[in-house]
Structure formats: C-alpha cells, structure tokens
Amino acid sequence: MLATVTSRRPEAAAAKPQAMINPATPGVIVRSFRPHDLVFAQGQPQTHVYEVLDGVVCTYRLMSDGRRQVSGFYFPGDLIGTGVPGNNFLSAETISVARLRQIPISAISDLIRSRPDFGLRLLEHASLELEGQSDHMMSLGRRNATERIASFLVSLSRRNTRHGEDAGKLTLPMTRSDIADFLGLTIETVSRTFTQLRQWGVIDLPHPQSIIIRDMDRLAVLADQALEAA
Amino acid sequence: MLATVTSRRPEAAAAKPQAMINPATPGVIVRSFRPHDLVFAQGQPQTHVYEVLDGVVCTYRLMSDGRRQVSGFYFPGDLIGTGVPGNNFLSAETISVARLRQIPISAISDLIRSRPDFGLRLLEHASLELEGQSDHMMSLGRRNATERIASFLVSLSRRNTRHGEDAGKLTLPMTRSDIADFLGLTIETVSRTFTQLRQWGVIDLPHPQSIIIRDMDRLAVLADQALEAA
C-alpha cells in the first residue's frame, strides 16, 4: 500500500550514523517488516530495543475509542526504546517497508553493567528523546495548525541537514493520517494547512509525498522553534 | 503569595520514598526557594540534577511570544533532570516554597562510571519520565478539555495513593494558570471545566485549591487513562 511511498525515497539514510549497537552482540538480529506491521504493542512486555536500519517507524498510543496519538517517527539511524525492562507504554508500527536491528533488553542491562559508557549513551539517547517530546508538547499544547505543520516541516528539514541531505526537499513517507495523529489535528486540517502554505508561497507540493521548501525563513518564523543548543 | 497554599498541605510527602541520591556525595547541597523562583533556565548549561524535598516545582518551555507549555509538576521525592550534560531544554520554577537537593552533573557521570546500577536507575527514571510525557501528549493532542482535566485529577489522585495519602482529597498547589499551561488550555476553560465537573457531581470544590473527588469511577471514565502496568 505504501510501498510506492517507500520507493520514492531510495536515497534516504545516505549519511547514516554509525551503528549504536555492536551487531555482534549475542541475540542481536535484523528483521524485515512490511508497511504497517506492528513492531511491538502497548502494554506488552518490552523485549527489545530497535535500531532502524531502513525505512520509517512510528510509535503511538491509543485510547479505548480508537483515538491515536503518534509520539514520534523514527528514521534510519534512530533508536526505539529505552532498554528499561517493563511493559511498553507505546506501540510501534512501520510506516514503510523497514529493516530493524533488534537487541534483547537482557543484553542491554548486561551491557550497562559491563560497559558503563554504554549506559551513558543510552541515557543520552533517552534525554534527547525527552527533549524532542518537550518540543512536541509545545506544538500540541500551544501552537495552532499552521505553526504545528511548520514546526513539523522544519524538524524534517533539520533531520535532512544532519544526514547530509537537501534541507529544502522533504519526503513524507507517512500518510496525512499519521501526520494528523502526530500533530493532534485531523487529516482535513493537515491537508488544508499544506494547501495554505503552498498558496502563501512557503512550500511547493509537487505531489502529496514531496514537499519543496521555498521560503525557509518564513517557515522557521511560523514554526517559532525554541532555539536549539548552539 | 502562594505561601497559604503551601501551608495547606503540611501532610504532603508523608510517605516520601527514600532519597535517590546519597546526600553525602561531594557537592550535594540543599537549597531553599520561595514561590516562583527560577531553579534553572531553558538554554543555559545544565549544572545539576534536583531532588524535590519539599514543595512543588514545575518545568516548562516558552515560545518567543510568551506562550508557555508546562511539561510537568514535581512533588517531594521527584527528580528533575536527566544528568546528561548539555543545555537545559526546559526551565524550572517553584510553585510554592520549596527545598531542593541539588547534585552536580559532574558527580552524576562519575557515579555512573563507578556504580553502573546508578546509571540504570537514572535510565529508569528517564524512561518513567518518557512514559508520563507520552500520556500527557495524548491529553494535549487528542483529549478535550473535560478529559484533560479529568486525566489530570486522576494522575494527582494516583500520586496521592502512591504516597499513602487520601486518593479522594486533592490539593492543587498550582494556580489555574499553571494548570492551563500544563493542559494546553486557557485559565477560563480550566475554571469552566472544574465548574462543570462540580455541577455533574463528579467533584467538590470547597475552595479553589482543594478538590474532593466524589465519583472516582466517572472521573476515570472521563479520563480514559491508558491502562497502567499491572
């Protein structure tokens, strides 16, 4: 279904960072997923930490009536999970075809005990995660639809920059529904807001999964991102 | 200003958990704060991790036009900060008079290296923090005003339970403004929603800082909290 989307980002992960986990660690394997496969489910015991090798994954939380809050999108090089034993408080699902390296959490706590620096890296990762969430909470709680979309696009653009890709050309592997559930909006509002930004000349939308940023400054002003660490 | 509020919860922290940090660690001191004192500021280098001994603290993020998103409230026994060096991505401010034990982050990384289990505990703490944030994001993104307030009250009630206090009697040390900025609402909506819950017979409001939960089941249904770990 979204395979086509995936095929549109063959250049992704060009500047993939080095592996966070040594692949030779016992129990570590790579698994392949199709689009919309469930990686792990909310409430179930956490068994692994995952490193995205290819494709895109999202994590989310569901309410009993089906409302969904997507908490994050994970791209190649990203790590999913904290390594702390317990039940998952999120579900994770692939957006596209994906390959994930999975590390048993049992191995994690052993690693922490044997190599304290590894624990430090995990802690750094959790801290970065918390930072991202706090910015996202700002969006959900205090930004209007335009600002949320702008902020989202700026984040994607910065990710591109970090990975040595074009900051002005964005690929959206996720659907409008995923974006809506991430930003706390409806798909209609997401769509309308994209249209509005296009009409303002801030972005181009050659097709629904591709976005060209035409006025980065204006976008950044709309996003009003809190200043990142210098 | 809020001293009166503080004086209304003399029984707080009755079942305070044991100290997370050994007070004898070099550099660890206890500091006293008045209401609305800044503990640390967004963007500045992070210097300490704080343990709340007395009083209440909130963390928040500001936008350039002054909009504020409160990310959490911290009560006695709670830990603020991850211990990872870098700039604060949040500010922290006291809600009431407060005493905080502060631990230099330099001591933290030393502790992690010398006692890996300590790193594990910090990681657990960060993980719990992430879990709380993900539930809060659900509120901000997908719950309406009534559900957000209900969810907030249920959280406070559960905290009371964990600390051996009365689950049905809540003290709100924070102002309506703090609650509004936490829940992504305005003070008027917060106030109106409290009034509505009172009219429905779900809560009593003997005075603005005290809440009696009269129908916990109904409140829990309204909150539709995701199921906690059993």
Add this chain to the structure above:
DNA sequence: CGATCTTTTGAAAGCTTTCAATCCAAGTGG
C-alpha cells in the same frame, strides 16, 4: 481502464478562546 484508497475542498457545527466584567479571599492601612 475500473476499483480503491488517499488527498483535497466545501460548508456547517462545535469547542475553545478572547475580551470583559464580576466575584472572592487575603492582606493593608485607617
């Protein structure tokens, strides 16, 4: 090329915000 799913667009409804005014509790000073 038809079938299906996603995206976009339109119009009305709804919930929250905004702007204003009042209420209330606590502290101050006469």
Add this chain to the structure above:
DNA sequence: CCACTTGGATTGAAAGCTTTCAAAAGATCG
C-alpha cells in the same frame, strides 16, 4: 474592626479556529 487594594478565580457573550460531515479530485494497482 472594617473599608480598600490586589491578585486569582469564575462567569458571560461573541469570535475564531478546528472538526465534522460530505463530496470531488488524484493517484495507484490489478
């Protein structure tokens, strides 16, 4: 001891933004 001041909380009414419900337009795939 009480009028006055002050800051927070509550209530009212209108405005605004997002959602909801519906339908059309596009894109993908067999």
